[in-house]
Amino acid sequence: MWLEASRIMLQLRSLQKVRCGILTVEIEHVDADTLEKLEQRGVDCEPKASTIRIIQDKYSQKVHFSRHGIPLPEFMQIDDLESANRAGELFGYPLMIKSKRLAYDGRGNAVAKSPEVLSSAVTALGGYERGLYVEKWAPFIKELAVIVARGRDGSILCYPVVETIHKDNICHIVKAPADVPWKVRKLATEVAREAVSSLEGAGVFAVELFLTEDGQILLNEVAPRPHNSGHHTIESCYTSQFEQHLRAVVGLPLGDPSMKTPAAIMYNMLGEDEGERGFQLAHQLIRRALSIPGAAVHWYDKPEMRKQRKMGHITIIGPSMGIVEARLNAMLTEESLESQTAVQPRVGIIMGSDSDLPVMKEAAKILNMFNVPYEVRIVSAHRTPDVMFKYAKSASERGVQIIIAGAGGAAHLPGMIASLTPLPVIGVPVRASVMDGLDSLLSIVQMPRGVPVATVAVNNATNAGLLAVRMLGVADVDLQARMSQYQEGTRDEVVAKAEKLEQVGWESYSNS
Numbered sequence: 001m002w003l004e005a006s007r008i009m010l011q012l013r014s015l016q017k018v019r020c021g022i023l024t025v026e027i028e029h030v031d032a033d034t035l036e037k038l039e040q041r042g043v044d045c046e047p048k049a050s051t052i053r054i055i056q057d058k059y060s061q062k063v064h065f066s067r068h069g070i071p072l073p074e075f076m077q078i079d080d081l082e083s084a085n086r087a088g089e090l091f092g093y094p095l096m097i098k099s100k101r102l103a104y105d106g107r108g109n110a111v112a113k114s115p116e117v118l119s120s121a122v123t124a125l126g127g128y129e130r131g132l133y134v135e136k137w138a139p140f141i142k143e144l145a146v147i148v149a150r151g152r153d154g155s156i157l158c159y160p161v162v163e164t165i166h167k168d169n170i171c172h173i174v175k176a177p178a179d180v181p182w183k184v185r186k187l188a189t190e191v192a193r194e195a196v197s198s199l200e201g202a203g204v205f206a207v208e209l210f211l212t213e214d215g216q217i218l219l220n221e222v223a224p225r226p227h228n229s230g231h232h233t234i235e236s237c238y239t240s241q242f243e244q245h246l247r248a249v250v251g252l253p254l255g256d257p258s259m260k261t262p263a264a265i266m267y268n269m270l271g272e273d274e275g276e277r278g279f280q281l282a283h284q285l286i287r288r289a290l291s292i293p294g295a296a297v298h299w300y301d302k303p304e305m306r307k308q309r310k311m312g313h314i315t316i317i318g319p320s321m322g323i324v325e326a327r328l329n330a331m332l333t334e335e336s337l338e339s340q341t342a343v344q345p346r347v348g349i350i351m352g353s354d355s356d357l358p359v360m361k362e363a364a365k366i367l368n369m370f371n372v373p374y375e376v377r378i379v380s381a382h383r384t385p386d387v388m389f390k391y392a393k394s395a396s397e398r399g400v401q402i403i404i405a406g407a408g409g410a411a412h413l414p415g416m417i418a419s420l421t422p423l424p425v426i427g428v429p430v431r432a433s434v435m436d437g438l439d440s441l442l443s444i445v446q447m448p449r450g451v452p453v454a455t456v457a458v459n460n461a462t463n464a465g466l467l468a469v470r471m472l473g474v475a476d477v478d479l480q481a482r483m484s485q486y487q488e489g490t491r492d493e494v495v496a497k498a499e500k501l502e503q504v505g506w507e508s509y510s511n512s
């Protein structure tokens, strides 16, 4: 049974497009035979009554979640103008009016900015008969989403929290991971996990959330299926949401949901125009995407092109969010990628003054030797504190992975930089004109607990460069192999010198 299940899963995995609901495997381009086999193998191909109610009726979904104590915007059902007005008085305006059923991609939602426009907003949604409810306006600063996988045995795994950026109520861009503090990511994951734990069924669920200004996470809704906010996982995670869904439904162990690349952006290709013109515009974008590093194009091959219709998506992955954003801009603006990402340094070499350059250039020489891209800047903690602040804050976003900071005298630069960035900082005490560099050494090495600076010997920027290469080597097998080679080289040099000393004796060795 197990082998058969994995065989079916592998067969299904190779399919381009799989659409599933909870315990529903609705697969396009798959012969009835495979579906029959799934059923034979115990996969329910019909949704369960208890879960379908939650899927189809969003009001019931909200009632369900509020009963389970999941944080939600306040909501209530409206059946006529009287109850709608009552809701307006209770929640205030703007008031979010939602259709209970068939609401997706911005459809089935309307905003009433004042009591006067309540009726027209309701009419636009198809009237009270359609089944409506209202929600208190959630003053969110970001929309987040978490794909949660739940196995047949109830095991649960969460994908990284993403930020979804909407345009005209339609998902436009998904950024993975979301640029929010760690504690917000943790809270969002907890809320998503709780919401899915309260449901029945196996599969992947997309949990859409609001982040409010005061750091609260509110649940917006749960889509019980693979979702647009999880498309990036195809390229960016060890297990894509589609494979995960099949694993969950078939009853196999869930796969690793973590990201295998530091950053990803999913861009939805929406129809820009009707018909042929729309196809031409989409194909121009695809052409540009094909020249962008890390970009993967997914075209859904829908027969008809309509304005604002999702026709496909493009996922771009890369070593940092800043770099992925630059790639996206290059794709959308037709500017050359070089002008957007002229330098993609992995190491930043900074120093307090140009007088430090004769020492600090040795770090650059090492990075040259190992072909590690770097940038060199003069940033003074005392003379240009604002530049220092900006540099430290933007470094990680721009793809810098390690900062080597050198300074002399009251050498506060490495420590201050370390306090402003989560990146590792290597400090180089530069010997200034007095005290033989002891002042610089102590200023850099005596950091308070909680803010580490890896301090090398006075004036030894060579070691700072080598340490940076070793750090990068942890996740770069090529670089690590080259480091071993370098170490062998230094060893051979010493052995050769020792042999020579033995052969010629110390006197002629010192004179040579």
Ligand SMILES: Nc1cncn1[C@@H]1O[C@H](COP(=O)(O)O)[C@@H](O)[C@H]1O
Pocket: 351, 352, 353, 354, 355, 356, 380, 381, 382, 383, 406, 407, 408, 409, 410, 411, 412, 430, 432
């Ligand atoms: N501590 C400090 C703050 N800003 C610059 N420095 C350091 O002061 C020393 C002397 O700098 P200058 O030669 O520009 O006077 C340099 O080592 C430089 O890193």
